[in-house]
Amino acid sequence: xxxxxxxxxxxxxxxxxxxxxxxxxxxxxxxxxxxxxxxxxxxxxxxxxxxxxxxxxxxxxxxxxxxxxxxxxxxxxxxxxxxxxxxxxxxxxxxxxxxxxxxxxxxxxxxxxxxxxxxxxxxxxxxxxxxxxxxxxxxxxxxxxxxxxxxxxxxxxxxxxxxxxxxxxxxxxxxxxxxxxxxxxxxxxxxxxxxxxxxxxxxxxxxxxxxxxxxxxxxxxxxxxxxxxxxxxxxxxxxxxxxxxxxxxxxxxxxxxxxxxxxxxxxxxxxxxxxxxxxxxxxxxxxxxxxxxxxxxxxxxxxxxxxxxxxxxxxxxxxxxxxxxxxxxxxxxxxxxxxxxxxxxxxxxxxxxxxxxxxxxxxxxxxxxx
Numbered sequence: 001x002x003x004x005x006x007x008x009x010x011x012x013x014x015x016x017x018x019x020x021x022x023x024x025x026x027x028x029x030x031x032x033x034x035x036x037x038x039x040x041x042x043x044x045x046x047x048x049x050x051x052x053x054x055x056x057x058x059x060x061x062x063x064x065x066x067x068x069x070x071x072x073x074x075x076x077x078x079x080x081x082x083x084x085x086x087x088x089x090x091x092x093x094x095x096x097x098x099x100x101x102x103x104x105x106x107x108x109x110x111x112x113x114x115x116x117x118x119x120x121x122x123x124x125x126x127x128x129x130x131x132x133x134x135x136x137x138x139x140x141x142x143x144x145x146x147x148x149x150x151x152x153x154x155x156x157x158x159x160x161x162x163x164x165x166x167x168x169x170x171x172x173x174x175x176x177x178x179x180x181x182x183x184x185x186x187x188x189x190x191x192x193x194x195x196x197x198x199x200x201x202x203x204x205x206x207x208x209x210x211x212x213x214x215x216x217x218x219x220x221x222x223x224x225x226x227x228x229x230x231x232x233x234x235x236x237x238x239x240x241x242x243x244x245x246x247x248x249x250x251x252x253x254x255x256x257x258x259x260x261x262x263x264x265x266x267x268x269x270x271x272x273x274x275x276x277x278x279x280x281x282x283x284x285x286x287x288x289x290x291x292x293x294x295x296x297x298x299x300x301x302x303x304x305x306x307x308x309x310x311x312x313x314x315x316x317x318x319x320x321x322x323x324x325x326x327x328x329x330x331x332x333x334x335x336x337x338x339x340x341x342x343x344x345x346x347x348x349x350x351x352x353x354x355x356x357x358x359x360x361x362x363x364x365x366x367x368x369x370x
Contacts, residue, residue: 005144009104015080016105016184022089024110026370029059029090031083031099034118034249038062038247040268041096041116042180047057048363056370059086087111091370095151098127115154115169116362119283120181120290121351122156122312124218124305129168134308155179155362157286157352164312179365183268184358185290196272200265207262207273212242212332212341213258214274216267217298218282219248220305228258229297233260237328244270248282276334281305285321289348294339296330298322313351320346 014334028049030042038046038060046058052093061083065075084101087093088108095102096118107113130136137147148169154176156162186192201208213236217228229245236243246258246267247253254263262270267284271277277288277295288295299305299315302325315323320343324330333339355361 002140005141011100012080012084013105016084016087016101018336019085020088020108022085024091024108025057025089026053026055026084027057027059027090028092028094028366028370029061029086030094030096031078031086031102032062032096032118033064033093033099034062034097036062036064036203039096039118040186040266041118041182044185044359045094045362045366047357048182049366052363053367054370059090061086071093087113090184092366094366098148100145102151103149105150107150107221112152113150114366115148115151116171116179116181117155117165120183120286121159121161121283122168123283124281125168125310125312127168128170129164129312130309133310136309146269151175155178157181157184158350159353160351167312177365178353180352180358182359182362183287184290184352184355186268187271187287191271196269200262200269200273201262204262207244208243209357210240210242212244212273213276213278214244214246214267214270215278215298216246216282216284217248217251217252217280217312228280228300229257229260231300232298232330235331237331244274276339278330278334281309281311283333285319286351287349289321289344290352292341292344294334294337295321295344296333296339297321298325298327298330299323300327 030045032042042060046060049056049058063075063078065072079101087101088111093111093113095115102113116244122167128142131139132140151171154165154169154171156165156176157177157180159178162173166173166176215229215232233243243260244262245257268287271288271291271293274293277293278298279285280297280299285295314321322333322338324333
C-alpha cells in the first residue's frame, strides 16, 4: 500500500511541478468536499469578499467523493484537472476539511492555505487525535497521505478551541487564529432567523402549530444512526411535537425514517423553527448554544462511544447542558425546560468568542494576505 501511495504522490507532484508555472493572481479559492454545493459559510465569505475586494476573483470548488470506483476516479480527474491548478494561481486558499492536494503537494510561498474547518468547535476527537482508534484512521495511512500538512494557519472559535484543533491537525498552538465562522452572524441575527423560519414553514406547513424538536446526532462509523431516532420517536407525543431528523451528511438513512428528514435545509437553517435541539457528541451544540436554543444531550451509548472516540472536553465538567441516556427522561426535561438560558449562555461563552461581524473579520484577515 505504501508503494502505491508513493507512486500516486509522485504522479501528482510531477504534474503539479508543471502546473506551478501558473502565475499567481489576486484570487481566493475556497475548497470543500463536505457537499456538492457551498455551505452558508462559503456563500457568506464569497459575497463579502466580492463586495469589499471587487478586484479579487473568488473561485468556489465544492465536490464530495462519492461511493464506488467510478465516483472515486471521477474525483481523481477533478482533483488533477481543477483542484491542483487552483493552488499556484491563488493568493489564498481556504479549506473546510482535509484536502489531498493541499497536504501532499509542495506549494509556492505566495500561496497561503488556511483551514477554517466545517464546525464551530471541537467536541469529539478527530484527525491526528484518534489515529489507530476504532473511529479514526490508521497512523501509517495518515502519515503516508501527509494528513493535514501544508496549512499556514487554522481558525478556532475561541482560545480554548485552539488547543483541540492544534492537536487534531498536528500543529503548534501559535498557528491558530481565533476566528468564529461566518455562520455566527446568522445564528445571532434574529431577523435572519425569523425569515428562514417563514421560508421553511411556507414549504413545509406541517411544521406549523406544534413544537419542533430537532434531532441531530453525530456520525457513527459502524451504525446508521437510527437507534437514537427510534427511541425518541417512541417517547415523543406526536400530538404535541414534530420530530425533525438531521443526521450527519455521511449517515445513510433508510426509507422508513426519511419522513422525518427535511434535507432541503441544513441543521443550522432548521434551528430557526426548533423549540429544542437533541444531539449527542456533535459539534452542533456550539451552534445551538450560540443561537440560544434549548439543547439536550442524548448519550445512550456514552461508554462505548467514549472508548472508540474520546472527547476534547469533559461532558460532565465542561458542558453545563443536560445529559440523559433515557428517551423518556429527555422528553420530560424538554417539557420542563431543564436547559435554561443561563446554562446555554455559559456554555456558548466558554467555547465561542462573542463577535459583531464574524464574516467581516475573516475577510479582513484574508485581505491582509492578498
